Amino acid sequence: MKVLDLQCPDGHRFEGWFASVDDYESQLSRKLVECPMCGATHVSRLPSAPRLNLSGASETPRASPRDPAEHWQAHAMRVIREVLDKTENVGDRFAEEARRIHYKEAPSRNIRGVASAEDAQALVEEGIDVMPLPVPAALKGPLQ
Template sequence: MKVFDLRCAQGHGFEGWFGSEEDFQSQLSRGLVTCPLCGDAHVDKLPSAPRLNLGASEPAPAAAPKPQADTPEALWMRAVRHVLAHTEDVGERFAEEARRIHYGESPTRGIRGRASREDTEALLEEGIEVLALPVPADLDGPVQ
């Protein structure tokens, strides 16, 4: 398994896991490697240093793992995945269903879907809280 550091033309960094360099090149040439944040297929492989084990020296004492700071992209993706996993997709019926929930005509639950700018503004004027959350095309489907 090869793990590559990748970056799209928009500057988003992410990892890609491939069976081999040839597998990566094949998928890249077919437009199958896309940015998980914006869906951009213009992806470059960044230089990375391979991990080499050059000797059998004494292992260093185990240190407590250092917490890694999440990048803004990683935090955003975690938030998107959480929303997708914990809400019901009502699709184009979003504004209608948000109103039904707000006025007690439908059970209270987390929903997501699509609404026009006009519908979103009308919901906000009615006191119904909504938040636009762009979802990458690759994640618009079943959550794994």
């Protein structure tokens, strides 16, 4: 496997794993490579030292120093993925379902969904804890 350093037009840096450079170029031309933060499909390859992912390799490759923003982005993506994995998506019924749970009209569980700013404010005023969570475009579809 070839591990390539990639970047989208918004400056989000990330790694892509491909069978070969030709495989990367083929996927890129078909718009299959996208930024995990914003979903942009216009991605460019950054200069990097060659690195291969070989199973059974005897030495662990040294981690290269990274930009602190990359660490923050990676951590944010892990947190968002965990939230998405551990919550039920109730979609645009979020405010209604949050109220039902709060007033014990529905089973207690962790939910996520979509609410207007006005609905979110009304929930807070009712004493219902809510928190906005910006979800990157790449995570809005099914999790793989």
